[in-house]
Amino acid sequence: MAAKAERIEQIIAEKHIECLHRGFHVWPALEYGKPPAMGDSRWTADLILSTWMQAETGQPPSNGLEYRIGKSGGGFDALGLKFLSPEHWLADDAVIDLSIPLNRRGYDRQIQIPVPFYGAGMSYGSISENVMLSRAIAAQRWKTFTCTGEGGYPGSLVAYKEHVITQIATGMFGVREETIQYAPIIEFKYAQGAKPGLGGHLLGDKATTTVAQMRESVPWVSLFSPFPFHSVYSVEDHKKHIDWVKTINPEALISVKVSTPTDIDMVAVGSYYAGAHIVQIDGSYGGTGAAPEIAKKNIAMPIEFAIPRVHRYLLQEGIRDELVVMASGGIRTAHDIAKVIALGADGAILGTTELVALGCTRCSNCERGRGCPFGLTTTDPELQRLVEPEWGAARLGKLYQSFQSELSTILRRLGLGSIRDLRGRKDLLVYRGKTGAQ
Numbered sequence: 001m002a003a004k005a006e007r008i009e010q011i012i013a014e015k016h017i018e019c020l021h022r023g024f025h026v027w028p029a030l031e032y033g034k035p036p037a038m039g040d041s042r043w044t045a046d047l048i049l050s051t052w053m054q055a056e057t058g059q060p061p062s063n064g065l066e067y068r069i070g071k072s073g074g075g076f077d078a079l080g081l082k083f084l085s086p087e088h089w090l091a092d093d094a095v096i097d098l099s100i101p102l103n104r105r106g107y108d109r110q111i112q113i114p115v116p117f118y119g120a121g122m123s124y125g126s127i128s129e130n131v132m133l134s135r136a137i138a139a140q141r142w143k144t145f146t147c148t149g150e151g152g153y154p155g156s157l158v159a160y161k162e163h164v165i166t167q168i169a170t171g172m173f174g175v176r177e178e179t180i181q182y183a184p185i186i187e188f189k190y191a192q193g194a195k196p197g198l199g200g201h202l203l204g205d206k207a208t209t210t211v212a213q214m215r216e217s218v219p220w221v222s223l224f225s226p227f228p229f230h231s232v233y234s235v236e237d238h239k240k241h242i243d244w245v246k247t248i249n250p251e252a253l254i255s256v257k258v259s260t261p262t263d264i265d266m267v268a269v270g271s272y273y274a275g276a277h278i279v280q281i282d283g284s285y286g287g288t289g290a291a292p293e294i295a296k297k298n299i300a301m302p303i304e305f306a307i308p309r310v311h312r313y314l315l316q317e318g319i320r321d322e323l324v325v326m327a328s329g330g331i332r333t334a335h336d337i338a339k340v341i342a343l344g345a346d347g348a349i350l351g352t353t354e355l356v357a358l359g360c361t362r363c364s365n366c367e368r369g370r371g372c373p374f375g376l377t378t379t380d381p382e383l384q385r386l387v388e389p390e391w392g393a394a395r396l397g398k399l400y401q402s403f404q405s406e407l408s409t410i411l412r413r414l415g416l417g418s419i420r421d422l423r424g425r426k427d428l429l430v431y432r433g434k435t436g437a438q
């Protein structure tokens with residue numbers, strides 16, 4: 001344990017030096033031997049440090065860091081899991097199945113992932129190519145997926161294409177026939193939970209020559225993805241979109257990413273009838289440090305209300321077992337994953353958590369100047385070199401390993417042998433109040 005603590009101290013010290021070199025000073029409490037003054041009530045210093053630790057060791061920390069919940073006093077932080085008393089736990093060596101199918105329809109390609117999560121869409125331009133590559137390598141090793149986001153498909157990802165989802169968003173940046181053909185899953189991004197109704201925005205400073213080339217645009221000019229798709233105003237329009245990509249890649253599964261409007265239940269049902277295999281419900285807690293707070297906090301429905309509503313409506317329609325529901329937007333920990341599944345999702349999609357595993361401190365500099373001082377949300381060629389793809393993939397793999405282990409422990413303590421048995425089990429959740437004490 002001492003060695004682990006030393007390594008964490010070393011990481012902190014290294015990051016501290018990088019920050020100082022670049023004029024940032026995000027660790028003011030370090031010299032007093034306290035946790036760094038970073039994060040916020042959702043991503044607390046403990047959660048950030050424990051995610052780094054998991055990405056280092058492959059295990060949840062056992063040194064007292066709170067690695068399960070933050071201190072927001074609401075949402076997932078106010079929910080707990082109702083564990084059985086220890087004599088009813090499943091044995092330590094009990095086989096726990098964490099796999100989920102990504103196609104529940106009786107036709108098209110059958111894809112199953114061994115863990116109930118995959119990587120969220122984060123675009124080339126908003127994150128660096130090395131980060132994309134780290135995520136793709138990790139996805140291949142874990143037989144799960146990562147997603148391109150909307151900024152195009154760098155050539156370096158083609159070697160991992162069986163584990164890369166191609167996203168098509170309203171800006172259509174970098175969408176080409178071959179990037180649709182590469183993908184086992186195509187994701188239509190209709191909206192993003194962190195900024196519903198606002199679309200995407202890449203500032204001119206980050207639209208370098210390479211980014212502009214990939215997006216088939218002009219260097220150093222800000223790029224907007226409008227909201228919404230102006231070609232889609234009905235289920236029939238939605239189906240036309242799906243038919244379009246299925247013409248190019250008939251084998252592909254279709255995922256639809258939406259935010260959480262008050263009629264999210266109708267959106268999910270409409271997506272099903274349009275032909276989607278997966279509906280991704282994106283809540284407002286996610287987004288990089290570039291997402292505006294006013295949008296995050298004031299638009300759309302909290303995801304913990306949206307998921308049960310969708311689950312219930314799909315059950316009433318008799319189609320729950322034909323559509324995969326994935327939840328995203330601020331899912332930070334294995335406990336969050338278990339909670340969204342208990343609320344009614346099939347699995348979870350991870351974005352910011354992966355950036356934190358790679359060293360993100362939640363400092364909100366993603367969209368300033370050259371971008372992230374740690375080489376994550378940047379297109380600056382020098383800063384990008386701070387993330388070496390093999391190093392990044394190893395850290396993400398360790399994080400997945402830790403989540404796998406923690407999810408198995410959670411299921412054992414709930415007396416369940418399969419993650420699929422947790423879906424919609426709201427009776428296994430308990431409201432803990434503002435402290436969120438477990």
Ligand code: SF4
Pocket residue numbers: 288289355359360361362363364365366367371372373374375376377
């Ligand atoms: S990705 Fe980088 S710039 Fe953005 S919040 Fe994290 S550490 Fe800060």
